[in-house]
Amino acid sequence: DDDIVNGLKGGKSTRNKTGNPALSIHYVECHDNYTLFDKLAMSYLNETTYAGDLFAAIGNDGLKAVKAQNKLSAAYVFLAQGTPFINGGQEFLRTKKGDHNSYQSDDSINGIDLSFKKKYADVVATYKGLIALRKDYSAFRYAKSAEATTLEEGVTLYEVTADDGNFTVVFNATEKPASVSAITGKVVNVNGGVKLS
Secondary structure, three states: OOHHHHHHHOOOOOOOOOOOOOEEOOOOOOOOOOOOOHHHHHHHHOOOOOOOOHHHHHHHHHHHHHHHHHHHHHHHHHHHHEEEEOOOOOHHHOOOOOOOOHHHHHHHHHHOOOOOOHHHHHHHHHHHHHHHHHHHHHHHOOOOOEEEEEEOOEEHHHHHHHOEEEEEHHHEEEOOOOOOOOOEEEEEEEOOOOOOO
């Protein structure tokens, strides 16, 4: 939770020793390592490695959980202060079948199956919405004020202020509803797309 809070604010880290949010780069997947889907699916299976069809291994219940976690991961990345970075196919559950070091693997592992874009359109819609929200409001790039606090384990309150508005985002990484009181500003909902209320 402390790392989430620090990351949302674009704070000081091992890769950003200055603490300047403009020098902060946020990502959950990159290059030749596991894809986000593969990492989340293996976590769902309680495995540290897996080779094969992870979609079959996690089933429908696992897919529902992994999709929600992927969307939450994207929200952390796109709404944090600094620069977001995503890897190709992350927005539609790209898999490399558990290959964590694919630089030497062939196209059956490294290829991107574009049919996933339609198959997992709800995940794509969330990424599109987050990108649009970030483009529309400077508060989600370089805010005048960005505060984040842990309300309870797995639940983070994030409040940002800029010339174009005040926003409150509640990140809930738990399986239970979070009780939040006294929200000020516009509320961001990233469940299945991004909406302001």
